[in-house]
Amino acid sequence: MEKWTVAGKKADFAAWSEQFHISPVLARIIRNRDVTTLQEVETFLHGDLSDCPSPFLLQDMDKAVATIKQAISEHIAIRVIGDYDVDGICASYILTKGLRLLGADVDTVIPHRVHDGYGLNDGLITQAHQDGIGMIVTCDNGIAASKQIALANSLGLSVVVTDHHEVPFREEEDGTMTQLLPPALAVVDPKRQDCGYPYSEICGGLVAYKLIQAMNSVTETKIPDAAMEELLEFAALATVCDVMELRGENRIIVKEGLKRMKQSANLGLRALMQIHQIEADRLSTYHLGFVIGPCLNATGRLDTANRSLELLFSSTNVEAMQSARELKELNDSRKNLTQIGVEEAEEYIQKYGIEKDNVMVVFCPGIHESLAGIVASRLKEKYYRPVFLLTKGEEGVKGSARSIEGYHMFHKMSEIASLFTKFGGHAMAAGFSMEEEDIPKLRRQLNEKCGLTEEDFIANVKIDVPMPLGYADFSLAEQLELLEPHGVGNPKPLFAEKNVTFLSGRKLGANANVGKYQVRTEDGKQCTLMYFGNLDNFDRYLEEKFGPAGDRTLYMGGGQFQLAVAYHLGINEYKGKKELQFVMQNYK
Secondary structure, eight states, rough: EEEEEEEOOOOHHHHHHHHTTTOOOHHHHHHHHTOHHHHHHHHHHEHHHSSSSSSSSSTHHHHHHHHHHHHTTOOOOOOEOOSSSSHHHHHHHHHHHHHHHOOOOOOEEEEEETOSSOOHHHHHHHHHHHTTTTTTSSSSSOTTOOHHHHHHTTTTEEEEOOOSSSOOOEOOOOOEEEOOOOSEEEEEEETTTTTOOOOOOHHHHHHHHHHHHHHHHHHHOOOOOOHHHHHHHHOOOOOOOOOOOOOHHHHEEEEEHHHHHHTTOOOOOOOHHHTTTTTTGGGOOOIIIIIHHHHHHHHHHHHHHHHHHHHHHHOOOHHHHHHHHHHHHHHHHHHHHHHHHHHHHHHHHHHHGGGGSSEEEETTTTTTTGGGGHHEEEHHHHHSSSSSEHHHHHHHHSEEOOOOTTTTTHHHHHTTTEEEEEEEEOOEEEEEEEEEHHHHHHHHHHHTOOOOOGGSSSSEESSEEEGGGGGHHHHHHHHHHOSSSSTTTOOOEEEEEEEEEEEEEETTTTTTTTEEEEEEEETTTEEEEOOOOOOHHHHHHHHHHOOTTHHHHHHHHOOOOOEEEEEEEEEEEEETTEEEEEEEEOOH
């Protein structure tokens, strides 16, 4: 079930249109992205790196820079400890390469997903001490590792934390929350209550980039501009793959990073693009989030994330291409295992009636723990419920959770923290460990405390502008490109028209999984409407709405029935020919 709502945010669209030489339609869309002032419109349309905040606005950035700078001058061995997802891999690469270019003696350790789990643990600290390491710099982890950092301190290791996850907290008697910071020499995390940074929702890779940027501004040894631009590419990749909102600084970082990726000097990144036949000039956030990112992620899921790091540090094209092929093979294997995992989870849901729960707790021991997050995401998309997917780990039960709007995953887990041996995350996603015997309690308490209503389970389709298909032209379609890059927080503009008459249709592709329809609008204009969604569901909907022959009639050229359509507008170029393209996203 869906609820369609039209954005009704107000502004002087005529004035914006005149001042910035854009269509009033474009002005409305920009306002729908929570842009309010003329300066914000200017930055949204034309912002660049000069509009990004100083890294020293991050709390403790000055301490981190001073501490690491001293370690470099004293030739203290530094170890970067990251995470096994794309954000952690990119952050590790940024810190390691950046610190090396600044003269540091630095190596990198990325925990093994199965053997080590997420973030710092006692074994990693002890090993660093035995290896003669004097300083640990974390990235994309560390904010919840107070015990481990205390151990490091006791062994004479200095620790600098760079992270972006929620800070653990203690609820006081008066209901206020006191954040519990780890005992590191510096803790750089935009989620700190005392942090004055204007953008709290930045990823670990961008926090790492900010640290290198800050250090580069105060050290005598300077990182070459070309190297800083390469590091920016990985901050952009991490931002997209960690599903950060593409607003403010995040949008600028991704926009500028994409420009540089199209001419990237990084052999590993270029090899991944080549192995997937991605044309550099057509590179988009889609390719980052759904092609390149999953390949880097697959190593951390099925092998070791060090393989992705090795790819990024490739020194020859031959080495890079070999690594890229291996990563693609791993990702192909991951896709097959994921489908098997989804099917196992569906069996569990039906067997135990989990689909009736407001919060779905699914225990599937047979699913590899590295795939729990992906399977949880698939279930969340299908049932539009918060999903906790649990699997058997080497020690106890491990799980990943994915959420919906209106349900803050980390806060809700904090309310029942005693059930977890370890947990962390943010509003939309989390990871955790627990005892198997507590799973029934987890299911019961999550549902008792969820605070969700039936309204929360209706997916909200947000229409930017109600607009007849016949209103669109090339000028508007070209202006829409000014809104890129698209992603969470800055979705591709969605238009809608009621009473669109479907005249005929046919299925395209080797698997007949693309729909192409001739439609007529209320003003009598005809156009082609494409659909890349689930055709089986669409055909089923037509049968339910127009009778058993509804879908078959359409594909036999005798449709003549009406639907409301929500669609994207773009320009399709094929063999040098450009034409307007309308892509249906939703229907009712």
